[in-house]
Amino acid sequence: MTERAHTSKADDRIEAQRQRILAAAQKCFVEHGFHAASMATIADTAQMSAGLIYRYFKSKSEIIQAIIGRQLEATRDKLGQMHASTVTDMTAGIIESLDEQGPCDEHSMNGALFMEMSAEATRDPQIATALRAFDAAVRSEVANWLSRRKEQGGYGLPQDIVPARALLFVCLIEGLKVRITREPGIDRALIESALSEILPVLLEPAHKDC
Amino acid sequence: MTERAHTSKADDRIEAQRQRILAAAQKCFVEHGFHAASMATIADTAQMSAGLIYRYFKSKSEIIQAIIGRQLEATRDKLGQMHASTVTDMTAGIIESLDEQGPCDEHSMNGALFMEMSAEATRDPQIATALRAFDAAVRSEVANWLSRRKEQGGYGLPQDIVPARALLFVCLIEGLKVRITREPGIDRALIESALSEILPVLLEPAHKDC
Amino acid sequence: MTERAHTSKADDRIEAQRQRILAAAQKCFVEHGFHAASMATIADTAQMSAGLIYRYFKSKSEIIQAIIGRQLEATRDKLGQMHASTVTDMTAGIIESLDEQGPCDEHSMNGALFMEMSAEATRDPQIATALRAFDAAVRSEVANWLSRRKEQGGYGLPQDIVPARALLFVCLIEGLKVRITREPGIDRALIESALSEILPVLLEPAHKDC
């Protein structure tokens, strides 16, 4: 028991240190990019020595991997929050999620990191695989909402149109993320009006035969 | 005349060399990213000495700027091609444009570069300004199509809904670009069905009052 | 106390390293000049890696500044030593000072560095300012000796002729420094006889009305 507790406490410390490093790294990556952020800067930001970081991560690349993992989780969290019952609530939720740009906040999906990750995935096969798996899962999760019955918190869409709708939904969100990152001053009311126009279309069973 | 021809020939050579460098740089940037691509690699790819590059570009940063300029032009070109009369044609045009990933082809909008640029814009104010100006222009160009009368090759949308529609259109395209870059193997038929479902909605005057 | 000692030890090491680098740099600058001496050569001479130097100095330019500062201090030290009571002692002191050419000795005023500094000052405003301030101070210090009463270790010269005498004294010393640097083999007895002839003139109140 004592043994176990001791080990556990040590593990906690290890985990805490790792998190401290990752938080610093995320801040630096957002500010300077994966390659331009130096280990020295990350160490300074984490208020520890550069050498110590190597006790918790084998290399800078491993830190990048971990940051990407964190971002993916954050993305999934945000997506969960977007899944609200009414269109109005969903619109509000999406805008709020898109606007979270806090670089130090491990729970937000940062636009610059999102794009840096995506670019890096075209070069690093390991990252590519992780992203692909994740993206597929996300799309199927979204598909899940859309197809579930309304009583179960879904939107009751027929199976045959669900995959396309899920794709459209994801593309829309990511497209907006890109846009807000490139044009941070863009009019939020415009985004809101766009969302409140398109969301009903994406969430309704059919919209052709009027 | 001879004078002019001579000058022209020298200028042609200069321009040819610049293009050779830019083509090599684009290839390297796509493969390794802006920062990880070294001048030596670019020089090797362009089959010239590293020193020679500096006769044609003042710095690596200037090359990056030029590549970004090229990508923006390519993006605008692609956008022009997407502007077709029927939804079927437009769907085909969009998919074709999205699929062009040739790294060395200066006329295609490369996904990795698109994202690297966007990420870099959050750090480099010069790039940010260029992108912002360009994005605003693009959105207003799209708004232009949507609002023009059908007889003039437009879609005749009323002014009050045009900005939101233009934003949605751009986000959709960019979202798809991101998606194809992150999941290159994604089913093209799925994209096609998604596009053919959403495009009519975006291009029609109203879709609420069924 | 322990705290203080510990800090002191670390600071000592830093200072020791800086001095090691400066000694190596001085040797290289004397041997090759400010510009022709490369950081790699300095690093080799200091028996450390080139990168390490940058932990102690921000740039090569900063090292040059430090070396110049050292030389100025050495110059002032030598000047103090020259200030002896009898002409014979002063002659001996001056010759001894002029002959110290040890490149690695931080306490000697090296002829080549003296001239390199002076030449560099005509281009680099920062160096120019430092030199100008220093030279003015040195001349006023010399003026001080000359005007002080003999009881206070001076030569009791009247105020009106002191500035010219101080200027002549400094020019003579520097002229000799230049000469010994350009003609290292020059006859020391000749210099001695020249000094013993001119010094009484410079240190005596009047020499016109014979």
Added chain:
Amino acid sequence: MTERAHTSKADDRIEAQRQRILAAAQKCFVEHGFHAASMATIADTAQMSAGLIYRYFKSKSEIIQAIIGRQLEATRDKLGQMHASTVTDMTAGIIESLDEQGPCDEHSMNGALFMEMSAEATRDPQIATALRAFDAAVRSEVANWLSRRKEQGGYGLPQDIVPARALLFVCLIEGLKVRITREPGIDRALIESALSEILPVLLEPAHKDC
């Protein structure tokens, strides 16, 4: 005859080109120093291509040698001009010579070049030899004036004190050159008063036994 004339004309052209290059080089060396002045800058200044310079000089080092030779000649010229009959005239002549700082004027002894040369001589044996030979010649020339009888334009100093006086004279002039280069704003009246005090001493047979 024609042959000879032709050759002569060609030789004239060669010499003219060499002079054009040297004038440009001198300007650049004064402005940037021997090492920091690039061949490209010199070529630009001489309004010719970099490659062409190599038709007239084998290397940059050869140009430096030639510039040094020119400076030595200029120095000797100035010295001749300083050799005036009265102390007043000589004072005026010296000040005038010292003040000539024109970088492009091949006939003036530039202070920065004077010091750069002197410093370089401590490294390059070839330059060292040239300077030593020249300096010895100059000193013996000065000795010549001083010892010649007054009827022959000399100062009639006895042979035994002449070498020391010649050394003092040269050191004084060079010391002043250094001073004016390091403190360009120095009061000219101070220099004049210093010169008019010391010159009579240097030019008179004896000054001890008053």
Added chain:
DNA sequence: TATGAATGAGCATTCATTCAT
């Protein structure tokens, strides 16, 4: 556990020099 000194490979950039035209 934690430091930060130390390394060495790599970076962007410059420059004297050559050579095809």
Added chain:
DNA sequence: TATGAATGAATGCTCATTCAT
């Protein structure tokens, strides 16, 4: 004769990583 494109070695400097303490 004259050009300037081209080279390749060298330069100042940075940085991920290691290791003695």
